[in-house]
Amino acid sequence: MAVTGLAMLAYLVAHMLGNLxxxxxxxxxxxxxxxxxxxxxxxxxxEWFLWLARVGxxxxxxxxxxAAYQLSRRDIAAxxxxxxxxxxxxxxxxxxxxxxxxxxxxxxxxxxxxLTTLTVNPRAEAGHPYENVVASFRTWYSGALYIVAMxxxxxxxxxxxxxxxxxxGAGSARRDRLFKALANGLALLLTCGFIAVPVAVMTGAVx
Amino acid sequence: MKLTLxxxxxxxxxxxxxxxxxxxxxxxxxxxxxxxxxxxxxxLILAGDDPVAFDHDCRxxxxxxxxxxxxxxxxxxxxxxxxxxxxxxxxxxxxxDIEPWRAAAFPVVRxxxxxxxxxxxxxxxxxxxxxxxxxxxEAHATPVPKADADFAFxxxxxxxxxxxxxxxxxxxxxxFTSAKVNHLNVLPQGAxxxxxxxxxxxxxxxxxxxxxCTNTGECAVACPKGIPxxxxxxxxxxxxxxxxxxx
Ligand code: HEM
Ligand code: FES
Numbered sequence: 001m002a003v004t005g006l007a008m009l010a011y012l013v014a015h016m017l018g019n020l021x022x023x024x025x026x027x028x029x030x031x032x033x034x035x036x037x038x039x040x041x042x043x044x045x046x047e048w049f050l051w052l053a054r055v056g057x058x059x060x061x062x063x064x065x066x067a068a069y070q071l072s073r074r075d076i077a078a079x080x081x082x083x084x085x086x087x088x089x090x091x092x093x094x095x096x097x098x099x100x101x102x103x104x105x106x107x108x109x110x111x112x113x114x115l116t117t118l119t120v121n122p123r124a125e126a127g128h129p130y131e132n133v134v135a136s137f138r139t140w141y142s143g144a145l146y147i148v149a150m151x152x153x154x155x156x157x158x159x160x161x162x163x164x165x166x167x168x169g170a171g172s173a174r175r176d177r178l179f180k181a182l183a184n185g186l187a188l189l190l191t192c193g194f195i196a197v198p199v200a201v202m203t204g205a206v207x
Numbered sequence: 208m209k210l211t212l213x214x215x216x217x218x219x220x221x222x223x224x225x226x227x228x229x230x231x232x233x234x235x236x237x238x239x240x241x242x243x244x245x246x247x248x249x250x251l252i253l254a255g256d257d258p259v260a261f262d263h264d265c266r267x268x269x270x271x272x273x274x275x276x277x278x279x280x281x282x283x284x285x286x287x288x289x290x291x292x293x294x295x296x297x298x299x300x301x302x303x304d305i306e307p308w309r310a311a312a313f314p315v316v317r318x319x320x321x322x323x324x325x326x327x328x329x330x331x332x333x334x335x336x337x338x339x340x341x342x343x344x345e346a347h348a349t350p351v352p353k354a355d356a357d358f359a360f361x362x363x364x365x366x367x368x369x370x371x372x373x374x375x376x377x378x379x380x381x382x383f384t385s386a387k388v389n390h391l392n393v394l395p396q397g398a399x400x401x402x403x404x405x406x407x408x409x410x411x412x413x414x415x416x417x418x419x420c421t422n423t424g425e426c427a428v429a430c431p432k433g434i435p436x437x438x439x440x441x442x443x444x445x446x447x448x449x450x451x452x453x454x
């Protein structure tokens with residue numbers, strides 16, 4: 001859970017920073033997307049790096065989901081009887097990891113259909129990601145879906161990053177506050193960074 | 208005080224249990240929670256009913272026998288053991304729910320009594336040190352840095368009551384096991400079994416059917432001895448170290 005989660009997290013930071021290039025206009029953004037396909041040339045062939053990254057990400061998502069499923073099955077089996085009355089003290093982020101993960105998984109499918117395969121994109125012009133993004137977020141449902149998913153992502157990372165630090169044995173009484181602050185900071189940074197794009201399109205700042 | 212109690216009653220491990228409702232009167236704020244239950248049991252016996260079975264021994268917060276989930280919280284609303292909880296934490300007219308520890312690894316024996324021998328088997332797997340027999344060794348022969356001694360002592364406080372498992376939504380025993388591993392692994396006396404201890408105890412813990420840790424932190428909030436949540440990270444560190452070095 002921790003290793004695959006952190007791998008996806010590292011990818012998300014890079015992805016979020018890349019997305020922000022949309023604020024520099026169509027030329028910059030589309031040029032950046034083109035460059036992504038040329039990384040590693042001439043050692044690597046055209047788009048090879050992109051495909052290596054995609055394979056790595058799919059492996060991470062699948063392993064993460066499988067581990068989550070196995071862990072959840074075990075945890076539910078270990079606590080078969082519920083309490084008549086239970087006072088829960090864990091935070092909202094902590095209690096929503098399972099559902100949050102499922103929402104994120106569904107979102108990833110939608111996101112790929114929208115902006116990678118362009119299957120559900122209203123413009124669907126390959127090689128013109130800027131125009132496709134703008135067209136997508138002009139529809140209310142796409143923007144709303146994106147924003148809700150990014151709020152779920154923020155919650156997932158808020159608990160997940162700190163939890164991963166515990167799992168990997170990096171946490172200690174002295175460093176606990178540091179890891180909590182890092183988790184909150186990362187969650188806020190990623191959520192705001194990702195949400196900035198649909199909000200900009202919906203308000204007309206990017207068109 | 209006059210109280211309404213809703214208590215889990217279950218005659219045998221196989222029987223279906225249910226919550227039963229009782230009224231108790233004349234409870235003083237100075238009584239301990241277990242004395243309040245003693246009062247209920249005396250009345251039940253006089254009325255010809257079965258008394259409510261519950262675990263207890265020292266009644267001074269050091270043995271780890273008492274184990275009740277009170278109003279949804281392991282050991283009730285204060286950070287202490289059930290035996291050290293007093294009725295001044297409740298108000299006249301309150302309804303109090305009393306349930307046993309709930310976990311697959313802690314089956315109910317009767318009423319509020321659960322079988323916690325799973326903890327004993329985790330301890331048997333590695334919660335010991337190998338010592339030469341004979342006269343007591345000279346106390347200063349093995350120096351222990353102050354910080355390590357404090358860390359060991361903090362974890363040695365665990366009384367093995369199982370509140371961590373009861374509070375955990377996953378029925379996980381990570382806090383208990385980490386307390387035992389950390390207590391011995393940081394000390395020179397525990398060094399010979401440092402790797403095998405953590406590997407064997409975690410294996411025994413998993414074999415008992417305890418759940419996995421998702422860092423919800425409910426355990427550390429419930430612990431009457433204040434074993435902190437980062438103890439689990441410390442055990443994970445020991446586990447990784449032992450996995451890399453081998454036994
Ligand atoms: C397929 C979609 C996903 C599912 C089904 C899923 C599900 C889960 C579940 C059930 C947990 C266990 C958490 C707990 O109860 O403490 C978890 C932890 C975690 N997730 Fe996800 N998640 C998904 C996507 C993501 C993504 C996109 C990221 C990247 C940021 C991520 C990062 C993490 C991290 C870092 C942890 C903590 C690992 C640990 O506790 O050691 N997850 N996830
Ligand atoms: S009876 Fe010994 S700790 Fe409560």
